[in-house]
Amino acid sequence: MNLRFLFLIMLLCGSFFTANLHIYADNKVNDSITPPQEYITIGDLTQQFTELKSTFNNTERKNKAAILLNDFSVFLIENGEWFLAGPLIENALYYCASDSIELKNHLIATSASFQYLNGDLEEAEKTFKRLYEETDRDSTQIDAHIRLGINLGEICQQSGRKKQALEYFEKAESLADSIGSKYLYANAIIHAERLEDNSHIQLDILQKCIEAVFEGNCNTLMAPAYLAMARYHFRQGDYQEAIKEIDKACAIAKKLGQLKYETEGLQLWGNIYSRQNNPAMSYACMQRLVELREAANKERDRLAADHAMEADKILQWCREELGTPSSAAGKSDRQSYFGVLVVVVLLVLVICILVFTIILKKKRAEYRDMVENLKEEISGLRGESIKLEILYKGFGSMLTRIRQSLKNIKTDDSQLQAKIKDVSASILQNALPERRNAFNIIAEEEDERFITKLEGSIGSELNPADRKLAIYLCHGLTTQEISCITGVLPKSVNQNRYRLRRVLGLEQEDNLEEVLLTHYKEANLQIDNKVFEK
Numbered sequence: 001m002n003l004r005f006l007f008l009i010m011l012l013c014g015s016f017f018t019a020n021l022h023i024y025a026d027n028k029v030n031d032s033i034t035p036p037q038e039y040i041t042i043g044d045l046t047q048q049f050t051e052l053k054s055t056f057n058n059t060e061r062k063n064k065a066a067i068l069l070n071d072f073s074v075f076l077i078e079n080g081e082w083f084l085a086g087p088l089i090e091n092a093l094y095y096c097a098s099d100s101i102e103l104k105n106h107l108i109a110t111s112a113s114f115q116y117l118n119g120d121l122e123e124a125e126k127t128f129k130r131l132y133e134e135t136d137r138d139s140t141q142i143d144a145h146i147r148l149g150i151n152l153g154e155i156c157q158q159s160g161r162k163k164q165a166l167e168y169f170e171k172a173e174s175l176a177d178s179i180g181s182k183y184l185y186a187n188a189i190i191h192a193e194r195l196e197d198n199s200h201i202q203l204d205i206l207q208k209c210i211e212a213v214f215e216g217n218c219n220t221l222m223a224p225a226y227l228a229m230a231r232y233h234f235r236q237g238d239y240q241e242a243i244k245e246i247d248k249a250c251a252i253a254k255k256l257g258q259l260k261y262e263t264e265g266l267q268l269w270g271n272i273y274s275r276q277n278n279p280a281m282s283y284a285c286m287q288r289l290v291e292l293r294e295a296a297n298k299e300r301d302r303l304a305a306d307h308a309m310e311a312d313k314i315l316q317w318c319r320e321e322l323g324t325p326s327s328a329a330g331k332s333d334r335q336s337y338f339g340v341l342v343v344v345v346l347l348v349l350v351i352c353i354l355v356f357t358i359i360l361k362k363k364r365a366e367y368r369d370m371v372e373n374l375k376e377e378i379s380g381l382r383g384e385s386i387k388l389e390i391l392y393k394g395f396g397s398m399l400t401r402i403r404q405s406l407k408n409i410k411t412d413d414s415q416l417q418a419k420i421k422d423v424s425a426s427i428l429q430n431a432l433p434e435r436r437n438a439f440n441i442i443a444e445e446e447d448e449r450f451i452t453k454l455e456g457s458i459g460s461e462l463n464p465a466d467r468k469l470a471i472y473l474c475h476g477l478t479t480q481e482i483s484c485i486t487g488v489l490p491k492s493v494n495q496n497r498y499r500l501r502r503v504l505g506l507e508q509e510d511n512l513e514e515v516l517l518t519h520y521k522e523a524n525l526q527i528d529n530k531v532f533e534k
Contacts, residue, residue, distance in 0.1 A: 040075045042310070049314055058322075059097065065318050066096040070107050072311060073114065080491070081304045082117040083498050088311060089114055095322060102141070105131055109148065116155060125155045146172045146184045150191055162195050169195075182216025185209070186225060193228040206232055223253040223261035230268055239272045246272075259296045263289055297479075297494060304498070305508060342457075390475060390485070401487055446524050447471050453523035454516070458504060466500050473497070474516040 048068045055061045069092035073085040089111045096104050112127035128151050135145035153168030169192035176184035189209040193201045206229045212218070213225045226249035233242035246265045253261040270285035406424045411417055451467050462470065472482050479497075483490045501512055 040071050040078070042075070042307070045072055045075060045310075049317075053317070062095040062322055063097060063100065063103070065322055066092045066100075066103065066107065068314065069095070069318070070110050072314065073110050076307060076311075077110075077113055077117065079303070079307075080300060081307055082114055083495055083502075084304065084308050084311060085110075085114050086118075087315060091315060091318060091324075094324075095318070105134070105144070109144075109151075113151070116151075121155055121159060125152065125159075128152050128155065142175065142179060143181065143184065146175050146181070146188070149175075150184075150188055153191055157191075157195060166192060166195055170200075182212040183218045183221065186212045186216070186218055186221050190221065190224045190228050193231065201228075201232070203232065219256060220258070223249045223256070223258050223265075225249075226252070227261060227264055227268070230265070234268060234272060239276060242272055243269065259292060263292055263296075266292070293490065297490065301494070308508070390472065390477065398485060398487065446520070449523040450474065450520040454504075454519045457519065462503065465496065466503060469493075469496050469500055470516055473500075473513050474520045476513070 045068065048064070048071065052061060052064045052068055055064055069088045073088045073092065076082055076085045076088070089107065092107050093104070093111065096107055098104075108127060109131055112124045112131075115127065116124035128148055132145065132148040132152060135141040135148060138145075149168045149172040153165040153172070156162070156165035156168065169188050173185060173188035173192065176188055186209045189201065189205060193206070206225075210225045210229065213221045226245045230242045230245035230249060233239070233245060246269050250262050250265040250269075253259070253265065266285050266289045270282045270289070273279075273282040273285065403424050406420050409420055411420075451462070451470065454470060455461050468486075469482070477485075479490050479493045482488070482493050486493075488496075497512060501510075504512075504515065506512060506515060
């Protein structure tokens with residue numbers, strides 16, 4: 001009873017705090033702050049497209065087309081929709097004139113950013129390094145040199161090479177300060193601060209960073225600059241000052257629509273309250289964080305569909321008016337051939353099903369409804385059982401990851417060390433045992449047939465991540481469940497879904513889960529019929 005009462009109080013406090021989270025912007029944001037002008041907007045792109053269509057000189061048209069497609073790619077990358085930018089970058093490089101060295105390097109840098117976001121860190125680093133060395137010899141491209149240095153530092157940080165990342169960030173910071181670029185100077189400091197073990201990022205440096213942001217009117221860096229200051233105070237144990245800086249950062253991020261930094265602030269806020277043993281407030285922060293992410297995912301899905309249609313419209317015009325890269329043309333021809341093949345296969349399948357249905361209706365009219373209902377019930381029960389088995393194995397893996405993370409925690413606090421050992425022992429004691437039975441073997445065989453059928457339909461092999469995602473979605477797992485059992489962020493799961501849709505060649509109106517379930521049923525239809533016949 002006491003535990004229930006305590007939980008109810010936590011929920012009430014958390015709800016009250018969540019409601020108050022919505023009003024911090026009204027109390028704290030300076031009215032002079034306006035949405036960032038340095039961001040490319042869809043309106044800017046539409047205007048560029050209008051100007052492109054009204055240009056009649058062929059050389060100038062291609063140059064403007066390259067700039068438009070590159071700007072659209074940058075726009076998609078800034079909005080987290082980088083997975084749509086591949087065809088745009090490919091065509092932009094095709095239309096760029098060979099003597100436009102500076103523009104071509106800019107396009108190559110955008111292409112490297114796409115490679116980095118697509119997980120090809122090694123290739124992206126090679127490209128950035130080559131451009132970094134070229135711009136180092138050209139004093140007129142010092143801004144580009146600094147930006148490339150920050151990109152290389154970020155890749156090194158992502159790869160775990162913190163010392164090398166710090167060298168890039170410090171050089172970028174020094175160069176930006178020497179040429180008086182407030183934006184690049186503050187950007188380099190913010191990136192360096194995230195390394196955490198950077199000893200020279202002290203309070204005075206962070207204060208200078210914030211001053212540079214305001215002096216240079218760098219609106220997009222205001223929230224991350226305050227968050228950098230908040231993380232510094234958090235590491236020093238000065239939670240009151242950290243909360244003040246988080247409050248400023250969240251207020252600015254909310255007004256500018258920078259959801260990424262608003263969620264970062266809430267996450268850090270929750271960590272502070274957790275350190276202060278205030279579970280109600282920590283829970284409220286996490287609850288608000290989940291709400292923001294869910295709302296952002298829905299909005300991103302809606303905008304991604306609109307942006308994809310707009311990008312396709314621009315690409316179609318460019319291909320008709322300016323020509324098409326051979327690789328893109330080949331891809332288009334393959335897609336057309338594949339589309340015709342799919343239509344023919346579907347027509348044949350429909351005819352076969354109709355003929356089979358007529359014959360079956362004559363011979364088994366009295367048993368048809370009973371068998372169909374029985375199939376549906378068994379299929380539903382089997383699907384639920386498979387989903388539970390997947391979740392069971394996934395949660396077992398998650399417990400193992402949690403225990404491994406606890407082992408990696410190093411502390412001199414003996415009490416905390418004892419608690420960590422107790423928790424680790426408890427997890428080990430209650431770890432889910434490995435299960436291997438006939439049902440699991442059958443389910444794995446069905447999944448194998450499903451993947452074989454799916455790969456046969458597209459004419460190529462899927463990578464391991466896409467195979468696993470296809471199986472999870474086919475068995476009805478939600479984005480949140482997949483994120484939980486794989487340890488991948490929901491945002492990354494959604495991005496993987498978009499990539500899988502593109503690999504399968506689905507149209508906008510196609511439902512991914514329904515398509516996968518259809519392939520699964522078709523792959524195991526013959527086996528199911530044998531079971532019912534027996």
